[in-house]
Structure formats: C-alpha cells, structure tokens
Amino acid sequence: MTTNAQTPQRLLSADLLAGFWSSKVAVIAAFVFVFMVVLALAAPWISPQDPYDLSQLNLLDSRLAPFEKGIDGTVYLLGTDQQGRDMFSAILHGLRISLFVAVVSSVTALVIGTSLGILSGMRRGWLDTVLMRIVDVQLSIPAVLVSLVLLAVLGRGIDKIIFALITVQWVYFARTARAATLVEMSKDYVEAAQSFGFSRTRIMFWELLPNVLPPLLVVAMVEFAHAIALEATLSFLGVGLPITEPSLGLLISTGFAYLQNGEYWISLFPGIALLLLVFNLNLVAEWFRESLDSRRR
C-alpha cells in the first residue's frame, strides 16, 4: 500500500487543469482577475481619457456624479474627481500602477526569499539560525508597520515602495522555501546528487528548486494580493506613491475627503476595483493550495 501514496506529479498536470475547470469558483475568480489584468494592460488604448494629461482635464467637470454629462457633452460613466478627471480612466491607470508595483515586488521577493530559504535549509548551521531569527522577528511585527517605518525613512516614490514591499515579503517566501527544502533534503535523491559530486549551486537550483516550487507558487499568489492591498494601504495613508502616479489606494484616499459630501464615487469605485482584484486572486490561490494539498495526501 506504500506505492501510490507518494507519487509525485508534474507541476501543471492534466488532472490539475481538469480539476480547475470543474471548480466554478476558481474559474470565475480567475476569469475576473485575468479580465482586470487585461483591462489594466490595455488602459492607454481603451480608457476614454489620459488621466495624466492635464490638458485633457477640465476643472469645470470636477466631481461629476456617474453618468453625468460634462461641459463638452461627454458622459462620465463613473463620474469624475475633484480635478475633473474621468474616474473610469483613472481606475484603469491606477490598476496598472497597482499591478506593476505588486508584480515587481512579489517576483523580486520570490527570487530573494526562495534563494535564501533553500540555502538556509541546505546549509543549516549559523546561516540558518541568523536568517530564521530575522524572519521570526519580522513576522512578529505587522507588515504595515515595517513598511511604514521604512517609507518614513526613505521617502516617497515608486522605487521606494517596491523596496519596502520586497523587504516585507521575502520572509514569507524564505520560510516556506526553507520548510519545503528541509522535507526534500531528507529524500535520497539529494544524497545521490551529492555522491555524484554535483556542486552545491547545481543541487540547489537543479535538484531542489523544481521540487520546492509548488508551495511557493501558492505563497506567490497570496503575496501578490497582499502586495496590492499593502501598497493601497500605504498610498491611502499618504506614504506610498506620489500624486503624479495615482494607484488605486491613492484614488481612494483623495476621494475620502468628499465622502461626507455624499460624493461617494471617487472612493467607492476604486475601492470596488481593489476588492475585486484582491478577493479573486485570493480565491484562485486558495483553490490552488487545496488542490496541491489533496494531491500530496
């Protein structure tokens, strides 16, 4: 009865895909997410207005409610903000910036965290102790707090917020990568590779990496959503992106002042966009994690 329990499988096997198509929630969530990504990518071409081009803005059109007509007769689907900027265009471009920040920071954090995590699990000893203590300390402090402090020191700017997000995120990857590496290290194929005289780097990237990757991809998805939300939080708090690059968080923040006037749309629609993005991404990640777990059982 021992044979079938531990059959490892390829990362994206046919039955994983089949399971995906049979899960309604996963399909819808993935579809919504992909749709939003496509919208964000196509923003320069499909948005009715370039929100960065001040010459296209008309202050007389400021704070129009959804579906209201502007001074030149254009209809603003989702209304406008205090500068007369079309909210729909602003959201598309904001989505673009939010996704860009999240992709760059998550991928970099994945690379750094995974490398350090595998190294830590392989080498053990003092390196492991030091790295894991750093991870523990950082995990015990809320991510928002760490990044707030960093940004307070570094100042604002897209590069700085990416740096702050990487600093927060790599620990999650490092911890998962180390745990997975420890499991793999106990298997004989690693010892076999050592006995053939393979270099440490080769064992790390060629033998171990493909086997520790699946759980890391789940973490990557969750962290991607986390990065989007965290960036929005920071921008909302006013330490994130500068006003010249308005992400979703910043849009919500600027609209916040007008909420009490009943001008809900400036905050609400970017908020809904943010929610949809993060929520659907988490649903996909959750499905992926569950199906990986059930296959391992």
Next chain:
Amino acid sequence: MSDSILAVESLTMGFDSKDGFVEIVRDVSFSVRPGEILGIVGESGSGKSLSAYSIMGLIDPPGRISAGKIWVGETNLLDLDEESMRELRGTRIAMIFQDPMMTLNPVLRIDTQMIEAVQSHFNITRRDAIARSAAALERVGISDPYSRLRSYPHELSGGMRQRIAIAIAVLNSADVIIADEPTTALDVTIQSQILYEVQRLCAERGTSAVWISHDLGVVSSLADRVCVMYAGQIVEQGPTEDVIASPRHPYTAGLLASTPGRGTPKKPLSQIRGSMPTPGSIPSGCAFRERCDFAQERCLDAPELRGATGEDRFVRCHFPFGENGASK
C-alpha cells in the same frame, strides 16, 4: 458457520471513481475458529489490508463494500449502524495496525487512554479500570505495568508502543484480533518478542487472530491456516504447513521459490516476472495468467476457488500443482 467466530462471505469492496466502481477486494471468503490464528499473505495491492479495514467498518467514501456478509457470531456486521459497530469494536473484534500510533493518542498518557477504552464499554470504577489495564499490559509481557501506564507514547520505543496497542486490543477480551502488518516496522529481535506474546496470548486465552502480512516467514511461523491473496482474490487457502510444504497455486509456489533464504546462495532465484496488476487493470479470466509460466487457453476463463474432497484446502487455479499426484 456455527463453529467459527468470524466469518467473511463473498466480501467485495472497492472505490467509486470517475471510471466507475473499481473492485479492490473481490469475492473474499474466510472464517476463523475460536483460538485459531489465520494468516493472510499478499503483496501490496493484493487487497489484504482493505479486507481487514472492511471487517472493522473503517471504509470511508469513496470506498464502499458492494457485496458480502461479515458474521461475528450471529450478527452480520454490515447490517449494523455506526453506534452498534462502535460497541462491537473492542469487545468482540479489535484491530492492531502497522503503526501503533494509529491506536495511541500522542498527547495522552497511556493510563488515560486505557481507562477510557475500558470505561467506554463497561461501567466500572477508575480503580478497577487501572487494575484491568495493568493486567493487560502484563499479559503482553510488560514487566512494570504501573510505571508504563504513567508514560506518554513518545517516551516509549516502537516495540513497546506496539505491545501497548496489542494490550489495548485485548483489554476488553475481544474474541478476534485483526492485525495488519504489526511487526513490519520492527527489528528482527523485537518482532519475535511481539510474535511470542501474541502466540502466548492466543494459546492461553483462546483469542483468535487474523494476521495480515506480506512476509511469508512471519505468517508461516505463526498461523494455523493461511490465505494467499492476489489481485483482490484468495488464490489459495489451507493449513499453513501444507500450503508451505506443497503449494498448489503457481503464485504461492512462485512466492516461496523466490524467497532468498530457500535458494542456494549466489545462484539465481526463481522469479515471478512482471508485477502485481493495479486495481482496474486486472486481466480477465485468471488474474495471475499473465505472469504464470503454466497459463493455457483455459485460463482465459476465471477459475473458481475449489476445494479437494476430504481436505481443508482450496485453490483458485485450473491446473493446480500436486492434486492426487498429478502435476503440470
């Protein structure tokens, strides 16, 4: 069936999958008499463990028992509800597993677990329950039962844990113990300690046992009768000594001949080619025919488990060895 304490009749179990019902245990029948040790031998995938789990009512969906009867005395276990089944487990039939931690709870002391096991079936005081637990530990050869009772499972060695699992199994004087490879993970000298205690237990108290193992050596040294399973079916059944001395099914014969201890050192062993078919891809007719050196056209028809007259031996083969002196 009146003289048997446990009787399994035409048991068939399998799993519901997207390709339909896949049978894993196919039409298995055997019975155990009081005080008898019945060995069930098979390789992985032969259905031996799932037969045991079926008896204990431990099959969870998508697995299910599709046919058959399991008699303990006059009761058919498959007719019982979960509540009555729980009552029966422990008092009439008990199981020991390959991993004793299936029985033991890692965070509770041994005495807590044993007292609970007694009190869930009998209305007796804690004091009596402890005395009873200590007596059970003594019966499986544990020399200072009271100090062992106060320890946690992780403080004990694998052999000691398995003894305690057996003690829990016999705590409420179960009539039949079903043992699923309980000594496979143990060292040779520890294994023979456990086998010694089981042998003594069965002899002294008239407890019956169904002993499941892949190891012909264990089964042949312990069991009174043996069933050999292949691809979910019993292919040969009979008194252990007879089956070992003159196997009639080619699979049994092949298994025996391929054991390294029997061959001449350094000379090639006779081997069975191929490997056990997986459930769902079992050949039609005789399940063994594709690996059998003696397969003929007639083996395309599934053979029945047949008994020879006047003997307690059964074999599922069209051309069995050694019946009435005839051979292939």
Next chain:
Amino acid sequence: MTGLAFELRNVSRRFAIRRQLSEHLSSWFGYNQPKAVHALSDVSLKVSSGEVLGIVGESGCGKSTLARIMAGLVKPSEGEVYFEGQRVDELGERERVNAMLPAQLVFQNPFSSLNPRHRIRTILSQAALLHDLTQRNHVDEFVSSLLQSVGLPPSVSTRFAHEFSGGQLQRISLARSLSVSPRVLICDEPVSALDVSVQAQILNLLLELQTRQNLTYIIISHDLSVIRHLSDRVAVMYLGRVVEEGPAAALFENPQHPYTQALVRESLESAATRRLFKPIEGEIPSPINLPSGCGFHPRCPVSIDRCRLERPELRSFGPGRKVACHLVEADHSQQVTNGVK
C-alpha cells in the same frame, strides 16, 4: 581477488545532538556533558575487490552510517579510510567525493531516491556528463545501454519516476549508480522496500551485474536471508560495533556471538513450520547512552560480570572468523552454545 577495495581502520563516527539553550547554559557551568549519538565505534573492516561483504544488524547499529562513510558522503570522526589503497578520509569534501566516485551508494527507497521532476534520461546521464564519461551527442546510446543492462527497454528514458513501479524504480536507481562506471556498489537495504515477488528479480539482477561487470558489493540489510543469499563474507553489527565477522556459510551455520545466534534463530524463514518463539529480551539500547562493557550484555542470556565491566575486543577465532565475546574467547564457543540452546 586483486587487492583491497576498502580498508577501514578504527573508524568512529559521532553525531552531535542539537542542544537547547538551557543545555548550553548548563554545560557552561559544567553540569552536563555535550551529548552525542555514537553511530559507529572503532570499526575496522577490509573488503577485497570482487568480494561481496554483507553487513547485518538492527536499527541503531550504525550500518547506514557505515554505508555513507564508504560512499564518501560522511566523514569519520576518528580513524582512517582507504579506498583502493588511497587514504580518503583526510581529503576535502570535493576531492573525497571525486576520489570515491567509483564507490556508489544504492538507496533503500526507490521512491525517494530519484528526483521526481527529472526525466529518466536526465537522471541517468547527468553524472556521467559532469565527469566526462560520455559526450552530449552520445547520450542516447549511453542511456539505452544503461537501461538495457538493468533489463529495461530504452523507451522509458523520456518518462518520469512516478510512472514506474517500485521494482522498475530500483532498476533505474541501479542504472544511475552504474552510469559512473563504479567498481564498488554499496547497497543500503536494496530490496526491503520492494514486494516479495519483485525482491527476487532485483537480487538476481544484482548477482548478474556482479559477475558481468566484476563489481565489489557491500550489501547492508536487516534481512538475514538476503545477506545469506548474496554474501561471501558477513559482518554482524550491534550498537555501532562489529560483533562478529566471517565467511557467510560458516557464520550462519555456526554463529558464535550470542547476538548472532539470536538473529539466526529468530530470522523467520518461510520453510519453517509453526514454532514457538524464544525471543531474547529487552530493547535495543539508545546509541546516546551506551551500556558499559559489552554493548549486548543487558540483553545477553549468558552474560557474566566481566561483560558488564570490560568491553570484549574483536578477536580472531577459527579460519577467517572474528568475534567479540568474552565467553567465546574463554572456551571456544562451547559455553555459549550450551547456554542458549
């Protein structure tokens, strides 16, 4: 029988146990000694080339550590290791692994010894490519001939490990070891993870490979029947020490050490009919707290006071045989055999 494949002189190996902070503190104040697992103590062995040495013992006897020392994966704490005349224990990790490339380890569990994410072709060719034993444009023929030598068709080379049964995986695992043209194979429980009917296939393959490629084997197992079937010479280990050593046939026919006697008596063979077990009592001691004197004395049915106080040396006894027991030394085995039977 030309020369020695391996010589081990007084090899020991201890593994430090990771300590808690509290234990660190108390050892600073001199309260407790740093603890260590004594995996191997003072083992001396010679393996001639072309020979099959069987090493038998139960869990905790150090047989797996011994295998890893011989494969160059673990460095001994003390003692000297010579591989084909060259001293290898003093080399750095890199040089040691390269020098001992012709001594390959075959693992027990074929399900975990092959990387699940590589194709069989990659698994079989990468070590040979690294060490220039084949060229990139000859990989196909190289892999095919390896697969053929272990009785598998060349077509399997594009598949992944999870597509195979245990027996097939063990063949692939063997082929991988053969890919670096080894002269010695160290097999750590080569068949114990396999089904009974498949074990014979692998044992036959091992025998066939040995005669065809003139290999030296070190077979490590808890299973006496496997050891008896394959070995020329056998070493019995208990708690990190060799307690008895000798030619296979003589050792199994007339075991001298009480532990060997118990093992031989209690190893169950299917030929046997029903029997009553007469087990030796007690548990295997932990290799952290070794018993004083002879490691076997707490379980030994014939132990005397001297066994508790003084550790018996491994001494020669009869042609090619060695045993570590005071009683055998005292009176040529008579006493021991009488005591047990």
